[in-house]
Amino acid sequence: MRSELPPVALKVLVAGGFGVGKTTTVGTISEIEPLRTEAAITDLAAIADVSATAPDKVHTTVALDFGRMTIDDTLVLYLFGTPGQDRFSFMWDEIARGAVGALVIADTQRLACSFPAIDYCERRRVPFVIAVNCFEGAPLHDEAAVREATAVAAGVPILFFDAREQNLVKLVLTALVERALACARGEPVVRAS
Amino acid sequence: MTATPSTRLCRPYVLTGGRTRGRGVDIPLEAVALTVGPAWESGRRVPPEAFDIAELCNRPCSVAEIASRLELPVGVVRVLVADLAADHALRIGATAQADAPTIVSVALLERLLAGVRAL
Numbered sequence A: 001m002r003s004e005l006p007p008v009a010l011k012v013l014v015a016g017g018f019g020v021g022k023t024t025t026v027g028t029i030s031e032i033e034p035l036r037t038e039a040a041i042t043d044l045a046a047i048a049d050v051s052a053t054a055p056d057k058v059h060t061t062v063a064l065d066f067g068r069m070t071i072d073d074t075l076v077l078y079l080f081g082t083p084g085q086d087r088f089s090f091m092w093d094e095i096a097r098g099a100v101g102a103l104v105i106a107d108t109q110r111l112a113c114s115f116p117a118i119d120y121c122e123r124r125r126v127p128f129v130i131a132v133n134c135f136e137g138a139p140l141h142d143e144a145a146v147r148e149a150t151a152v153a154a155g156v157p158i159l160f161f162d163a164r165e166q167n168l169v170k171l172v173l174t175a176l177v178e179r180a181l182a183c184a185r186g187e188p189v190v191r192a193s
Numbered sequence B: 001m002t003a004t005p006s007t008r009l010c011r012p013y014v015l016t017g018g019r020t021r022g023r024g025v026d027i028p029l030e031a032v033a034l035t036v037g038p039a040w041e042s043g044r045r046v047p048p049e050a051f052d053i054a055e056l057c058n059r060p061c062s063v064a065e066i067a068s069r070l071e072l073p074v075g076v077v078r079v080l081v082a083d084l085a086a087d088h089a090l091r092i093g094a095t096a097q098a099d100a101p102t103i104v105s106v107a108l109l110e111r112l113l114a115g116v117r118a119l
Helices: A022-029 A044-053 A091-096 A108-123 A143-150 A166-184 B048-056 B063-070 B074-086 B106-118
Strands: A008-016 A035-040 A061-072 A075-081 A101-106 A128-133 A158-161 B032-035 B090-092
Touching: A008 A022, A008 A091, A008 A108, A008 B106, A022 A061, A022 A075, A022 A101, A022 A128, A022 A166, A035 B063, A061 B063, A061 B106, A075 B106, A101 A108, A101 A166, A108 A128, A108 A143, A128 A143, A128 A166, A143 A158, A158 A166, A166 B106, B032 B048, B032 B074, B048 B063, B048 B074, B063 B074, B074 B090
Parallel strands: A008 A075, A008 A101, A101 A128, A128 A158
Antiparallel strands: A035 A061, A061 A075, B032 B090
8 A cells, every 4th residue: 555645735716707817727737728617506405596596507517727836746726717607606615715815816907897706705705816817918907096096905915917827827826825814824814894 | 339438328336425624634636546456355255446557557647637537526536546545556646735724845845946947
């Protein structure tokens, strides 16, 4: 019998609206070709949730994209792209449980697309950063405008990046882990109200 | 002829004997499994998919990766992995979920941060 232990696994969520670059972000930094799996709804509460919001569309499975980063021999990080459509948001509980935090990918031309992801993170106290994907060139809005529009806590980093650039995705990921660390050390995830 | 997922002749949960839970706790999607011993030692009847999982996990592989690579539903993989672990055929790596609902421990995050910076 082998005596070695499997590595410890951590995960981050890659969230945001439909078509903002979540899959690109995962693919840019993943050491494996991003994989897709079908994750099933496991509890009745989730089914009730779906029924309430989309009575005609009760799906029992949903596709989930993910990638992997080996940190060292004993630690591996998985990136899970959350389903973009609102009706799949029940899936997030499964992925968010025990997550380091969330990269909320935003597109300033359609900033509102990412509001559900931000709301979710704030409600569930998931540490997050907002990463504005600038693949179409210069952003339409600067950081101050994005901060005002999203009304996130002062400690939530807002970064501009290109989902196709590995170095930039790495910087955004580093900012998220720093943010998660600050939250773990006691900084509030959301603004005290 | 081998059965591909589209031509599978039995419903997925037949593989698990109708169970949606393995003989243990729910295993997170990211949990990494590693094969440490033979899957047939326990004398229990083991579905062929369990052997596929055991073979795949000769290198560390997460529940999500197993499901994707073997094209099995995550729920089925969870049950089979839990069974294999209960039979000491697989070992399952630690995750953050056991600790806290959303916030990962400071020590683990410090390790992760150092690692991500060094990449």
